[in-house]
Amino acid sequence: MHSTFVTQNVIAGIPLHPSMGESVNFMFTGFIVVIAVLFAMYIFMKLLGVFFAGNSAKAAAAKKLAVVRPAASQVAAPVAAAPSAANSHLVAVIAAAAHVVLGSRVRIVSVHTASSEWGAEGRRQIFASKQVR
Numbered sequence: 001m002h003s004t005f006v007t008q009n010v011i012a013g014i015p016l017h018p019s020m021g022e023s024v025n026f027m028f029t030g031f032i033v034v035i036a037v038l039f040a041m042y043i044f045m046k047l048l049g050v051f052f053a054g055n056s057a058k059a060a061a062a063k064k065l066a067v068v069r070p071a072a073s074q075v076a077a078p079v080a081a082a083p084s085a086a087n088s089h090l091v092a093v094i095a096a097a098a099h100v101v102l103g104s105r106v107r108i109v110s111v112h113t114a115s116s117e118w119g120a121e122g123r124r125q126i127f128a129s130k131q132v133r
Contacts, residue, residue: 015022091108098106 014026018026091111094111095106095108098108
């Protein structure tokens with residue numbers, strides 16, 4: 001009997017058969033509560049972003065002060081065949097990216113194409129999944 005009394009007190013604000021005005025009022029109140037919670041979450045995330053953006057700016061400033069140059073052994077690789085005309089754009093992009101990351105001129109020594117074993121394995125799996133009729 002005690003639990004019934006508590007349940008009736010909790011839902012006492014909602015009539016058994018609400019009118020249209022009471023239903024609209026209930027929905028509007030719920031909508032306002034949801035919007036308020038979403039706005040509070042938005043403000044919290046913005047403040048968190050400002051906090052972390054400030055920390056990353058400090059880290060970037062510290063990183064600029066301590067530039068580490070790679071040793072020659074880290075940059076050089078075994079010499080392979082010269083890149084074809086089709087790969088010359090790819091070599092230029094790799095060189096530009098390495099220059100941006102390392103902060104100095106780099107020399108691309110070799111570029112190797114990926115093996116086709118992954119593609120062959122994918123085709124094998126596709127063919128294996130098909131039923132022979």
